Amino acid sequence: MRRHIVLFFLIMFLIGTDTFLISPLLPTLQHEFGMPVGIAGWMVGAYTLGSAVFALIAGPLSDGWNRRTVLLCGLLGFAVSTILCGFADGFWTMCLFRLLAGVSAAFTAPQVWASIPAVLPPARVPKAMGVAFGGLAAAQALGVPIGSWLAAGGWSAPFWAIGGGALVLAAFAFRLLPDMKPGAPRAERTSILRRYAPLLQSGKARSGFLAYLLLHLGSGTAFAFAGKWMTDRFGLSIGQLGTVMMFLGLGTLAGSMISALATRKLGAAGAVTIGMSALVALYAGMPHLGGLSGVTAAYLVINTVLGVIFPIVMAGLTSLNASIRGTISSLANATMNGANTLGAWLAGLLYVQLGGFSAIGAFAGACLVLSLGLFLAGGLLAKRGTAAGRESASSAS
Numbered sequence: 001m002r003r004h005i006v007l008f009f010l011i012m013f014l015i016g017t018d019t020f021l022i023s024p025l026l027p028t029l030q031h032e033f034g035m036p037v038g039i040a041g042w043m044v045g046a047y048t049l050g051s052a053v054f055a056l057i058a059g060p061l062s063d064g065w066n067r068r069t070v071l072l073c074g075l076l077g078f079a080v081s082t083i084l085c086g087f088a089d090g091f092w093t094m095c096l097f098r099l100l101a102g103v104s105a106a107f108t109a110p111q112v113w114a115s116i117p118a119v120l121p122p123a124r125v126p127k128a129m130g131v132a133f134g135g136l137a138a139a140q141a142l143g144v145p146i147g148s149w150l151a152a153g154g155w156s157a158p159f160w161a162i163g164g165g166a167l168v169l170a171a172f173a174f175r176l177l178p179d180m181k182p183g184a185p186r187a188e189r190t191s192i193l194r195r196y197a198p199l200l201q202s203g204k205a206r207s208g209f210l211a212y213l214l215l216h217l218g219s220g221t222a223f224a225f226a227g228k229w230m231t232d233r234f235g236l237s238i239g240q241l242g243t244v245m246m247f248l249g250l251g252t253l254a255g256s257m258i259s260a261l262a263t264r265k266l267g268a269a270g271a272v273t274i275g276m277s278a279l280v281a282l283y284a285g286m287p288h289l290g291g292l293s294g295v296t297a298a299y300l301v302i303n304t305v306l307g308v309i310f311p312i313v314m315a316g317l318t319s320l321n322a323s324i325r326g327t328i329s330s331l332a333n334a335t336m337n338g339a340n341t342l343g344a345w346l347a348g349l350l351y352v353q354l355g356g357f358s359a360i361g362a363f364a365g366a367c368l369v370l371s372l373g374l375f376l377a378g379g380l381l382a383k384r385g386t387a388a389g390r391e392s393a394s395s396a397s
Helices: 002-020 022-033 042-062 068-085 091-117 123-149 155-178 192-201 205-225 226-234 238-266 269-289 292-318 322-353 357-378 380-396
Strands: none
Touching: 002 068, 002 091, 002 123, 002 155, 022 042, 022 091, 022 123, 022 192, 022 226, 022 238, 042 091, 042 192, 068 091, 068 155, 091 123, 091 322, 123 155, 123 238, 123 357, 192 205, 192 322, 205 226, 205 292, 205 322, 205 357, 205 380, 226 292, 226 357, 238 269, 238 292, 269 292, 269 357, 269 380, 292 322, 292 380, 322 357, 322 380, 357 380
């Protein structure tokens, strides 16, 4: 059982590392391919676009297939497309390979969450879910900096390392995972569109997902050009930038570890309100800080707060309808990646046309203000507190 948990952790670690890898490499790749700053962000957005679009169908569709087969095919596709990124000879080929990697990740990641209850006893499921989520946080803390340090010897190296690691994990998954075929006959399976119907019909779900979109749009826009801005302002090498990125990831990891404590002390709505209010102030003030240490400290706090907020919000979303949690997770993944795709494009425009990172910070703050308003007005966070209490009471009885 422990081997399964380690496997799931490592899969999410590689996917998380690949997701964030382009940001610190963006200045190097922009120079390598001779692309203007305004469109260079699409090397970030191509991956998230593929993941966002296909996540909408990957989760519900794979419910009718053997999850082991889907995971293996997705992991192999992810490995090959990521390795090909290291051989890209221009901007458009890089965007194509990043798009294919994102599509593969859209099929792979949902299978991790769905496979955990299928291969582990119920008592081990909560811990396994937490470990898998920790893989994503650890990717930002360790995977991205390691990739940046590898890139100091050649920008292709981190892509080959991640792709090679994915091939190794595919081999282990082939040996460790059992077949996980759908239990219901094909005729009884619900169509993809019908799985989304309860969410479309719920005002609380609509407001919650719109707020979630704005939360990722603001934070994603600020993150997409963080490496570019710090390189331009402080003249960092790619190795130095990797070290800075490590502090950002450590903040996310620390925040995820104290998220439950913050919820107990402040309540879901209180923790999110305080956290998002702090983010608005930090995004507005960070572009005016004079030294790299101050900027790094600000980003450390920002990522810590985001690490606290995201599990709270995800818990609220998945509590909307217990019977379609897989579909909710897929939609949340698509919303996140769609927001990051749009954010990467907007970041380029804001950075070049509207005043640099100050414009990005102002835009991020505005998105977070609107997001917080929707979370509070829509009642998603309040529902989590009351519904969770009723569910616990029901389970106890």
